[in-house]
Amino acid sequence: MRPRSLPLRLADLAQALPRLLRTIRCSLITKLAIVSGVALMFFFFLWSSLNINAMKTLTTEATMSDMNRLGNTINLGLHYAMLTYAPETIREIIKSIGTQQGILSIRVYNKKGQIKYSNQLSEIDEITDIKEEACYVCHRTAPPQVHLALRERTRFFTDESGHPCIGILRPIENEPSCVNDACHVHPADKKILGLLDITVSQAANEATLASYTERNFLAALAVAGGTFLVLFLFTHLLVNRPVRTMIRATRAIAAGHTFRGVDLRQADEMGELGRAIDAMGREVLSKQAELVRQKNRYQDLFEHVPCTITVQDKNLRLISYNQAFADEFHVHPGQYCYKAYKGREEPCTNCPVIRTFDDGLPHANEEITLDRDGCKRTFFVSTSPMTDESGKVTSVMEISLDISESKFLEEELERSRMKYQAIFSCIPTALFVLSLDDLTILECNSRPQTLYGYEPGELLGTPFLALFDEPDIAPFEAAIRAERPIDRVRHRRKNGQHFFAAIRVSTAAFPGSQVYLASVTDITNRLETEQQLIQASKMATLGEMSTSVAHELNQPMTVIQTISDLLVRKVRKGQCVDQATLTEMAEGIGRHIARATGIINHMREFGRKADRHVAAVDLGAVFHRTFELFSQQLKLRNITVAFDIPEGLPPVAAQANPLEQVFMNLLLNARDAVDECYGPNSRPGDKRIAIAAGLETTGERQFVTASIADNGSGIAPEVLGRIFEPFFTTKEVGKGTGLGLSISYGIIKDYGGDIVAAAGPEGGARFTIRLPVWQEPGVTRD
Structure with a gap:
């Protein structure tokens, strides 16, 4: 069994070795452990080596010192025996000392090198070669050296058993006692009489040092191993585990x-790194969540945008494609786009996708196709390249937006634009x-060509106010700018002629901005017609006033007569007229002639056509001038007129002339109203007419108001809205033309004022006129 298991273990070891090396190469803690362990072992063993060497040196020096003291002791012990020449005593001393442990030999040489x-x-009486190491220390120079240091007198060698030994030479110097004594024959010039050579074995020291070395290396190994384990543990706890x-x-x-x-409760750099990674992780987690939200949002946009994306x-x-494309065309991945879009068997002409692949740039165009029902549809197609890391176009995104309805609306809008342009x-x-x-002027129609004589292109870019005269x-x-109507203004044609126009202004939307839309109407013919009507009305008024004017002229003529x-x-009686009476008569004739002349001039001026230039007019003065023509007539009819016109x-x-006509029409109407109401048998004070004026402010503009009120029968509510219509009258046939109030309304409106009729404070009618205050050119009145 054992011969078979050994190859298996070697094979397992061979397989595990690469994993071990990979672990060492990829593990920071293993690298730190190996490096720190090797470093600790190296430094501890270096320390041990130095310590042992130092120990050796100290031991050697101590041995040398001891041997030197021993030599001195032996020399002192042999000194007396040598002086008394007691050889036996010398032998006993050397023999006794030589028996001590560790002392190998004690020799006394004479000057010839003979061991005495x-x-x-x-060894006694043997002669040593002078060139041997023991002698050569002194005899290497001629003459031989007398004084040598301890280190130079010490030699180290190994005995036959291989143990280290130390030998020390001590010179036996010549002394005066040796020269003068009768028993000695040493001359005085001899410095050295012989040598004392002591050799000591270092076997015991070597054993002690070997034991010390062993203990030292074991202690170093134990300390290094313990330190390594502590470092490994701390490295694992403070580095490896946090790093993991x-x-x-x-x-x-x-x-x-x-x-x-990352929860590292450490206050060191590793803790700072852990907290940084924790903050980074939470930030990355937040960004990652945001990216996921963005991804989901863009995916949702990709799937639900109201256009097809492929x-x-x-x-x-x-x-790939979005859901809108899949629902619209019912395709599958890998199908050709031209087949999906149009059912074609080949790519479209001028395909934007092919152009994007060719030049790597976005392209866009409009394409018209037929849907499944055969209806024409228009798509706006745009392409964008999609590149890889090297910048090569690998695919193209195509976005198609169905603009059929927009195209239809655009065509309808163009037709509408053409219609409204016409x-x-x-x-x-x-x-x-x-x-x-x-x-x-940004735009105009063709009418200014006939109205002003300008071609439409000539007016574009010119100020509209340049047409004003x-x-x-x-x-x-x-x-x-206030969008107020301008009822009458003089404009100038290209040839320099002027005409009167009415302007209406309103704001309108223009491509890109808001603009004013100004409508200009030529009212020259209308004004001339109005002037003719006004003149006719004046003549009618003069005819109606003939009796009153005749009475006014009759009074001064009667005085003159x-x-x-x-x-x-x-004169007939031959009587003389005194100077005072004659002066009074002449002055009376002058006054009444001046009054008659004034009445005639007033009537002539009233009957003359007025120009169309607006000027500053004193409203109170016009009232008084108008009243002068009626004062006697009104007085004869028992009509009381009250004035309330403040100064200033x-x-x-x-x-002035048209205003006088307006006031004259209003006074005649007030006269007729009170006459009709009270009849010819009225009492004084029954018929009353009140004339008042004042100043009012509306916004930033000032107006002078004037009112004429009577205590007649008033105006019926059902006809109040029509009294300013032309040819409308409530008088009997033959007593009114129905033009007085209509002409008065037009005159007041031409001056930018208002005239209104309402019930009077005493039950009659009251007409109120409101005219803007005169402003000097270039001066704005607060």
Whole structure:
């Protein structure tokens, strides 16, 4: 059995050896253990060697010192015997000392090298070769050396049994007692008389040193082994186990498994590393969870995006696709894309996937195909390359978006755009698209060509305000930006002629921004017609006022006639008129002639056509001038007129002549209303007309308000909404044209004001006029 098991054990050992070497190569703790163990053994054995060598040196030096003292002792013991020449005594001394343990020989040489005394009797009288080691120490120079150090006098050799020995030579020096004594014949010039040679065996010391060496090496081995075990244990606890823990944690992180943290309760670098790995693991775990969420989200997006996505290889085979593509085309992986999309047997012409494989760039185009029902469908197709680590395109992602409905809507939108473009171009008013920033003309229809004389392309990019022919265009710009209607403004044509226009502005959506849409209408003909109506109305009013005007003129003429008759009578009688009376008469004639002239000029000015230029007008002054034409007539009819017009009212933006016509129409209507209500038998104070004015502020604008109220029968509620309509009147046939209030409404609106009718405070009617305060050009009124 044993011969068979031995090869098996060797085979097992041969198989286990590579695993052991791999374990050593791949295990940090094993490497640290081996390196630290070898280092400890080396240093401990080095320490032991040095210690043993030091021990040897100390032992040798101690032996040499002892032998030197022994030599001195023997020399002192032989000194007296030699002086008394007692050979037997010398032999006994040497013999007695030579019997001590460890002493091999004690010899006394004379100067000729002859052994005179020795503890070994067989050596007495032998002559030693002077070149032997014992003698050669001194005789290697001529003359021989007298004084040598202990180290030079010591020799080391091995005896026949192989034990180490030490020999020490001590010179026997010549002394005065040896020279002067009668028994001696040594001359005084002899320094050395002989040598004392002592040899000692080192066998006992060698045994002791061997035992010490053995114990020392055993102790070193035990200390090294213990230290190695302690280091191994601490390395395992403080390094290997934490490293294993961190390795398991990092492998769990790498494998995507649950990370349970690294709990190293150490305050050293390994603990810092463990806490760093723990923080890193938790951060990686968080990032990994985020990546998983992102992956799931993108996978969900990939599967549920409202378009088809495929990944194709270089042969146009389907590698993968999303759920929308699978539901739409019912394909399987590996099928050709052109077969799946269009049922073709060959690739499409100008295929974007092939182009992406060729140049590595994204491509996009629109493709039209027929679905299973034969309906035309339009797809927007885009491709993107997918590369490997070397940058080579290995596959292409193709995204197809069904834009059939969008294409249909786009075509419908284009048809709608063309339709509205035709309407925009053919609308009878001039339309301008203006920028919000500087009112630059961005677009216009064809109407400005006939209205202004410009080609449409000439107006694009020019300021819209450049078409205005007004001294101050700031109010009109403010009106445009506030989207307020401009009822009348003067514009200039390309040839320099001007015309009057009405402008309406509103904001509209334009591609990329908001714009103003301005509609310009030529109202020149309408204004001329209105002027004719106004003039006709003036003439009618003058005809209606003829009686009142005649009465107004009759009063100053009567005064003048009376003064004239008085002067004629005085002249016929030959009477002289005193200077004071004559002066008074002349001044009276002048005043009444001036009054008559003023009435005639007022009527002439009232009947004249007014221009269209707006200026600053004092509303109170217009009221008083208008009232002068009616003052006597109203007085004769017992109509009381009360004025409440404060001083210092700001002027309004209007024209005096048309305003006078408005006030005249309102006064005539108030007169007729109170006359109709109270009749000719009224008492004084029954018929009343109140004229008032004031100032009001709306937002940032100021207005002057004027009202004319009467205590007549008032306006019926059912006709209140129609009183400003042309040719509408509540008077009897032949007493009114129905144009007075309509013309008054148009005049006030032309000046940017308002006129409203309501019930009066005394039960009659009250008409209120509201006109904007005049602003000097370039001046903004707070």
